[in-house]
Amino acid sequence: MRNAYLVYAAKRIVQAVVVILLTYVFTFIVVSILPGDPVTNVLRNPQNGFSEEEIQAIIAAQGLDRPIPVQLWDSLSGFVTGDLGLSMRSGRPVATMIAEVLPSTLILASMTLAFSLIIAGLIGYGSQALPRKYGQGIVRGIPSLFLSVPNFVIGLLLIHIFGFQLGLFRVIDPNSFWATFFAAVTLATPISAQIAEVLVANLDNESRQEYAAVARARGLRQVRLFFLHLLKPSSLPVVTVIALMVGEVLGNALITETVFGRTGIGSLVQRSVSTQDLPVLQAIVSLAAVVFVVVNLIADLVYPLLDPRVKLVGAVRRPTTADEGSANIPSRVVTE
Amino acid sequence: SEEDGGDIVFLIDSLGDTWIPNNSAISSFQGHIWGHVTDKLVYVDADGKASPWLAESWEQNDDATEFTLHLKSGVTFSDGAPLDAAAVIANLDIWYAGRTSEGINPIGLFPKTYDRAEAVDAATVKVYFKAPTLGFIPTLGYHGSILISPNSIAQPASDQADLSKTAGSGPYLVEAWKEGDFVRLVKRADYNWGPPAVGHTGPAFLDSITYKLVPEPSLRVASVQSGQADVAYNASPQELESLGEEGFTVATPRYLGFVNGWAINTQVAPFDDVKVRQALQAGINRQEIIDTVYTPDWLLATSFIQSNVPGATDHGDLLAYDPDRAEKLLDEAGWVKGADGIRAKDGTQLTLIVHSNPYLATSKSVDELIAQQLGKIGWKVVIRAFDVVTFGEKVRYASPTVPAYEVTRSFIDAGTVASILTDANKGENWFGLGESDAKLNDLRDRIASAGSVEIRDPLLDELQAYVLDQGYFIPRTQIVQRIYVQAPELKGEVYNGVAYASYYTARKSK
Amino acid sequence: MASQDKLTPPLTRVVTAPRRAGPLLRVEDLSVSYGPQEVVTGVGFELGRGESLALIGESGSGKSTIARSVLRLLPGNARATGRITFDGQEVLALPERRFRPLRGRGIGFVPQDPGNALNPVRTIGAQAQEAAALLDEPDKAIRNELILETFAQVGLDNPQRAYESYPHQLSGGMLQRVLIGLAVLPRPALLVADEPTSALDVTIQKRILDLLSRLQQDLDISLLLITHDLAVAAERTDALVVLKGGSVQEAGSTAAVFSAPSSAYARKLRADVPALNPDRYAALRDPGFARLTDGKAKIAVSGVTKTFSVDGKVLKAVDDVSFSVPAGTTHALVGESGSGKTTTIRLLLGLDQPDHGDITVAGTPLAGRSQQALHAVWRHLQLVYQNPFTSLDPTWKVEHLVREPLDRFRIGTPKERGEQVREALASVGLGEQFLSRRPTALSGGQRQRVAIARALVLKPDVIVLDEPTSALDVSVQADIVEVLLSLQAKLGLTYVFVSHDLALVRQIAHTVSVMHRGRIVEHGTVGEIFDNPRQPYTRSLLKSIPSGIEGGTHRSPHAFPLKEQIA
């Protein structure tokens, strides 16, 4: 058992490293086929008045016309040694730029995850404990609704209601508590919905299991049944779903940060994409991939330790995301 | 003064790409900050008039190849370095050449004819050109020509990119900034060399100015409305009217330059036919554009250059909306209306492909409205929209795929206009005419060799009439590229020739 | 050791509520519907203190529904009407708050599937504490002691180890013991056991039932036992209620109903239990015995071994197995779960390759055959799976399911194929109306018939049946067995029949191999094995067959293997 776990862990770690490196190469290739680059972007501003030959000369002088593989090799070896290079757009070190915006996004992301868990937990509890016909029906409809509203509409609405009408926060101070709070609420709506969908599906599944009936026959009340029996097996698969959501949070932060005027990884991406600032994009995508892969690695490594049912033979079969249809979530995460 | 002090917040839609001074100073966004942090040698006001600033006076030789600048004394950069002849030369040199291998670009509009500059003494600089350069002095008042401390100029690009490491001589200092977030400026107490043209030369009144990035236009305006900020930049024109009624100051200063309009590529059918071009000229209802997309703050185009440019003349009669005339011209040109209401000739439909200019937020709306207007006379308009990068890459003057290039361009001196239009002397050949239009060539040459404004102005007038009559350039409206919505408490700001607001002279009442 | 058989002081010290007069449980005119569908109609019965009663009936007859009504564990879409009185209290009318104290303390529950009845992610101890909490015993140490004692009492030989385990670490038999222990721990007056052994092996089934009987006697608990096996019911209970389609067909004392069933349904139920009718199919089967001597071997398996390596450990799933099956006869492979039956027949079909040994089908050896050649063998060798719910593609219609082998082997013209499909379905008793149904619209029995029809449509010589009826209840099983045997009588098919149900094997097989841990421990004709078993293992298997009152062990807590080893 111990041995099997170590083999499994080693395999997963190697796999994670491979994925990170592949992601780097993949991103580089995709980003390299983007038309133009920030240098020409600045140069081509009509107010600048450069002629085409002047522009080409400047590009050549900066070595931006080297073949892609050469640039990839330079960039990849920099990445492996921890050097992220300089931004083509602003000329500043990419690492500095990311370090500047990272805290804000981390705060937002952790608040978002906390809210998502709370909301998903409430929906999960409501789906089991509320009166069946109306209470449950409404609570169970919430995830669908949350998943149907464009995120930026939620954000704008919250800003207008709480920022302007109620004056709870100043739009120009997006790092204040309430501004962060509402940004996190915005970001948490689709995330919590997806977690809730999986949680509710699992809870339903678990509460249909014989052991729930047997526990009730033992005289357990609903609250204790929920917390003692249903919650753990239902939320174990949610652990991996949450890990998958990390990518979602980073992706959606793009819109939320733009709407709320927050500086963060998301808005940095947005700016870098619109100017095609290759080194920054490359670094952020790789960073996102590293975060995603590491979080999922941790989830995968922790999962067998949390779930006593998992025996490590071959790979751990992971539950799927909400996206993939909660119907697919195996009620028993057992490997033969 | 009891009204001194105060802090203002200016909401802006972008803080640009980089703070390397050469690369960023022409940006619509960063120009605001540079305008407060740095000074220029010459001041150009909203009417295009150049006046002394840090260059207290200047002389030039007869063929405009040698200029002597006399600098104000006692001016220092915020890092303590004196703003003397050496500093000016360092700036002139880097404006001209940049350090391209490091990623520091030259200043695009700086005369390519620059040869060298020499210090006559600590306060006198002599500048030499390889060819006559009448526009040199106005160029010194252009937004790219900001004076930076020689220490900053000597820094490598990655340090120059850090705004707080760059020292200017302006009335404000960068106190703090964060990429893509905000820039906070604080007043420089010992500042004492403001441009006399604005009527104040001492330290600024406001203690601080914070430029804060808020990408959503509706949020910028709503913030000002709710008192959370003092100025919203680039509000949507539709909202201006009611904002004005609510008591907010709405400013729509115009820069000096071309009006917003299309440079027509005469090489692309059907625009090789003067009648089609003239029909286009007559088929656009410019008043409706202003009524629908804009507000009365926008002015009708009366030429292809803005009416505040010295030398601009009123040719409104050539730009009148006359759909009947347009239809008649098209009929004459052989474009007949088909069953679907679209004109066709030899099986091809009368089509106009336009590329909305990404530098002007309202461009798409105007395109759509014009599409409606032209639709009525049987013209099919296809609108394409690109981002800034792709636009720069794909949409060029006189490119075979671009029948109409939407111009949004400022310039300092109307004298440079004529030379852009053809392809002589690295001209941009806006209409794809090359050297084929003798009259245009003739006007161009005579304007270039004109020794004085008195000689040049009638020629400019003739040029404007000719270009408009030929339908080479289809003006839409006079351009307002910068729109300001300002809290009523804030007063006294000044707009310069490129329509930037300067709060050096502004005060905020409590 | 003795403590298992006599109650120890702490457990007897538990105070029980003062008794009231009247029967402990009375069900009157109980009807239950799920949505618009009524599945229990006007059921009524009574259960006295210390007595036992069995609810029996085929699958879907409403047994569990009644049990759950008594426990008030019906799902949200169910509606129950009528009266259920437990210990003088109206169960259905009580508010949840007042009923909850009765759960566990008043009524204990032992569920059907032990593998699913304990929370898989909590230790057994944690769940036992919930039951112990019902004891009004404030001292945690004493509660722990009580739990361990109860575990010992139900025959778990290492209670502490069981206490610390997670459910998946124990075998089904041990889990069922744990569950029984948890149910009796708070000393309920009534124990409701819903098919407590259907998911278990025969040998274990007997031990569990013995345990229940003993506890019922020792602790003076009333037992409501639910089962579909008349023999089990007859052996273990005082009274019987026979259900069909949600209503009572017959009720009364076990002796009366069992020996002289008055309703046709009860009679059929009795007739369908293999253990009670060893010679039911004699007419169909017995002619086949002749072929044992004159028929030549259709299948010959000799010295076959198969090992699996799991987690680095080598497991001999099949160890030196040899047997042969004469044409036109039925050979049964019996043995408890995990004894290697399925592995053996997979080797026989060529789905897996043996490590050693030879397998010959109709004279052609299977070893080293190409895919192509195997196809040719399969043309004459068909398999019917254990579980009819997974062996039919749920997206296909019955017609296509049965037709698939004809299409694959390109037999006949398309029109002929249609004919053959109809024939095959008719031969298993399915009419044309089933052609366009999908498996989801069929009952388990019907599905298994479709699976058999699919095997038959090729007119194979040999059909291998891997526990074809173990997922079905006795009545359905009887129907299917009948179909199989008449087909054999008519077409001379050869069967290899895998089962752990010895009573069934006795009814239908000609020869039997008894497997134990991968080896064949005993081999012979059905007569030899059943009348004269030589191996103790075979004898213990035989003894586990429930046999109704006649040979039963009812209320005789004699020595029996009580403990299960914790692996």
Add this chain to the structure above:
Amino acid sequence: MTFSLNPLAARIRTARWSETFPPAVLLSFLIVALVLAWAVAPGLFTSHNPASGVPADKLLGPSAAHWFGTDHLGRDLYARVVYGTASSVTSAFIAVVIGLVVGGLMGLLAGFLGGWVDVVLARLVDVLLAIPNFLLAVIVVTALGFNTTNAAIATGVSAVAVFARVMRSEVIKTRQAAFVEASFLLGGSRWHILLRHVLPNASRSVLPLAVLRFGLSILVIASLAFLGYGDPPPASDWGLLISIGKDYLKWPWLVYAPAFVTIATVLSVNRISRWLRKTN
């Protein structure tokens, strides 16, 4: 036409009908049908021209003449929503088809062939998965150029990994099912098993996913439009309408009307997906 008028059978059938088609699902189907009708024949639903309006009538509130009001150029917003449907629906459809075909194929091959094919494809899927979906979509649409079709392609590309994963796990699940082995015993070839057994079964859970993704794609494409990556005017995709409307918050119907239509459609599609999942 059947003439079985057995009242009991009829009752059972109606009971089943309302059970398999709850009112919410029926309503969802109605909404989706209406939306599809808008997409196919917008002219039947409005007489206004979506591309040209009366400039003088700009920014009017909702009224009998203009159900959703008019926009900043005086165009009827309802007409713009109706005429924008085709493109919104088509682009979401393109996105789903790309995800489904590419991802489905990858998953199918990986799951069915196993071995190194599985390893290679699994790593590729891991890479796609490791890049946040929306980020990937943004990068791809930037690479392809800004219009709705490219946004749809980008959305599809970012969904490939999800489809591949589900398909793969379904295929593996199905491949291990007894009926697959049964078909093998009945003479089925690999291809036969792949196409006739594995694919239909695996698609039973991929189909609801595709439906769900259809709804999500509408939102993703709308978000891309919000960031300015959509079609140029006078296109009137819903996402485009919302993102134009948000600049005119003084006239809130410009946001609310298209947002409401979008939400109603996505909600309906989600509901149908859930229903499909359940009934399967």
